Amino acid sequence: MNPLEMSGLDLLRALVAGDLPRSAMAETVPMTFLDVDPGYVKLSARAGKQHLNPLGGVHGGFAATVLDSATGCAVHSMLEAGVGYGTIDLQVKMLRPVPIDQDLVAEARSVHISRNIATSEGALKSSDGKLLATATATCFLKRV
Incomplete structure (x- = not known):
């Protein structure tokens, strides 16, 4: 199974099924795919003590990384x-502190896909559904 020969949807579904190894980033910031459909992804994430800032809160980069991935x-x-x-651009709004050692859910949807540019939006929520952060992203598309 060559990831370069797979559509994005097929590659992501292979990750969900465990047929392809997780990315290194998914180990650094623990993330696991829960669901993938065309234009939609859902993943779980969990902040640990390695993600704390000097004041003892979860670093904002944790939410930004999870939302960038989603x-x-x-x-x-x-x-x-x-x-x-x-x-190209990731705009993140931090709305609540991210809890440590709790399963979180990130969901994202594509908004627009053109020949060279794509946009998407996502949300990070606590296990009880509280909105922690939102994001919008703009991506460049590299076509061969």
């Missing part, structure tokens, strides 16, 4: 084989 993968799920992408 919004990027929502775009990726819409791309055909051989098309890559990268984040």
Whole structure:
């Protein structure tokens, strides 16, 4: 199974099924795919003590990383084989402190896909559904 020969949706579904190894980032910031559909991803994430800032709160980069992954993968799920992408802009709004040692849920949806640019939006929520952070992303598409 060559990831470069797979559509974005097929690659993400292979990750969900465990047929492809998790990314290094998904180990650094623990994330696991829960669901993938065209233009949609849902994943779980969990902040640990390694994600704390000097004041003892979860670093804002944790939520930003989870939302960058979710919004990027929502775009990726819409791309055909051989098309890559990268984040141009990520706007994150931190709404509540991210809890430590609790399962969180991130969901993202693609908003617009054109030949060269794609946009998506996402949300990070606590296990009881409280909105912790939101994001919008713009990605460039790299077509061969």
